[in-house]
Amino acid sequence: MDVIKDLSGSEHEPITCIDMHTCGEPTRIIIKGYPSLTGSLLEQRSQAKSQYDHIRRRLMLEPRGHFDMYGAILRQETELTKSGQADIGVLFTTNDGYSTMCGHATIALGRFLVDTHDLEMFPNRKKLQLDSEKGTTFVRLHAPCGLVEVTVPTKEDGMKSDPSRPVTFTSVDCFATGLNITIRLPNNPVWPSDFSIVADFSYGGAFYCFVNVRQLPFLNSLSKFDMDVANQFTKALKATINNDLELSHVFRHPKENDLSFLYSVILVDTDLGVPLPGSQGAESGLCFFADQQVDRSPTGSAVSARLALAYAHKKLKTGNSWTYHSLVSLKRNDRAAFMGTVLEEVKIDIPMQYPCVKTQIEGHASYTGYHTFVVETNDLLGNDGFTMKGLAE
Missing domain, CATH: 3.10.310.10 (Diaminopimelate Epimerase; Chain A, domain 1)
Known part of the structure; x- marks a missing residue:
């Protein structure tokens, strides 16, 4: 889209998201355009809160989201991905901040991480383990609360998820x-x-x-x-x-x-x-x-x-x-x-x-859309977010 190309040179980089829902609950998966974070996953969570919370608000709240929107920020590098214990990390976002675990988003992420083959976004995609006998692929997800193991039903070759069967995950303690x-x-x-x-x-x-x-x-x-x-x-x-x-x-x-x-x-x-x-x-x-x-x-x-x-x-x-x-x-x-x-x-x-x-x-998750969100330089509201409930308080 020309408008996206024109805006990409502005001070606000476009942010690309995949939208899904799990049993009706949304997950906006932020896949590209989010600023880099450093340190352990909990340190990255703290950095996101202190330095980039306006981006959470921009994507979760109005005018791009709504009061009950939920999000997930992919983190390619954490202490557990470095040690080989996890395939990818994630931070979870709400209307108010950053949660430590989310089951519905984990189910959605399981499907998406199997379906994507973008190695820039998911460098460890080729390392995922396929169980051809059971028709499932195994994803190790590093959440702020710890390591969550996700089993995703897949087609025969393991290249795509099978939405007719439920995704399962094994909890932390x-x-x-x-x-x-x-x-x-x-x-x-x-x-x-x-x-x-x-x-x-x-x-x-x-x-x-x-x-x-x-x-x-x-x-x-x-x-x-x-x-x-x-x-x-x-x-x-x-x-x-x-x-x-x-x-x-x-x-x-x-x-x-x-x-x-x-x-x-x-x-x-x-x-x-x-x-x-x-x-x-x-x-x-x-x-x-x-x-x-x-x-x-x-x-x-x-x-x-x-x-x-x-x-x-x-x-x-x-x-x-x-x-x-x-x-x-x-x-x-x-x-x-x-x-x-x-x-x-x-x-x-x-x-x-x-x-x-x-x-x-x-549980079951489904795709609902693909978005590239932008902020025009002259948009007086666009670099943040609001709720009508919040304005009334």
Whole structure:
């Protein structure tokens, strides 16, 4: 396009992205034009936050994105790619910042990294391992939380992904951090004064708080409810947890301080959902993460956390699988659900209150588009981003 050619000589280099969705949740994969970053992956994450956050805002928020957009920045060189333990690295972006793990984006990235043959963008593409017997290709993805192993169904020669079969990934170590914790909420017109709830906390690459919606008289079920009330409640609960020093242990990572923050509150409905073939049961969830961003998918890293939680509660054993629905899969298509499996209990060198497990998550991702985003020199809004919600606050 001539307009792209003309703008490429300006002070703002065009940025190329592949857009995908996993069970309805978007992933904007930034493949070219992002500034170089240095150091370990966590150091690159810090550098992106401090020096290039306007680019995250430019691509995630309006006028190029929207309040619930999600992104992934490919990192060709990290400490794990240098050591040969990983094929490529990634940073995840939200409407508010940079998350430490993302299951839905990992599923999308698995397909894309198999399908691309651009060695400048993915230098290790030719090193991917093809299992011709199973018809799968193996991708080792370095996420900020650690190494995530992705198995992508492929055509016979391994050159293209097979979208008819689900992508699976194996989690980092996952563990519960708090069971049946009572939390009192501040007064609000929506709920009674001195209102208390019981919550669970768990880690699946990020820290999550889980609340069974059946204990909330103002919501009661995920089959039909008030989204505005759900937003008010989860926002108030997250703020209450963050402001209570006695609860800081439920989102403290045993090894990395950069991973120690509460990422999300999820409303769970254990009485809702149909099991996928091969799973023992089903439940549903509604995830509010980052700045009250709503996940359209069942939330992959949260499914890992939920499996670790179920294992700690002794509701699931090693080898058990469970189906996790989002609002999209409940209303539109069961194929938009995730299936999670507890693979094994793992021993780590740090004393833990609850057992640590490896999990496997499977789901489907699809392509939605290809974009080259530009910023005209005279565009007074284009080098940043905004949300209408933010303008009203």
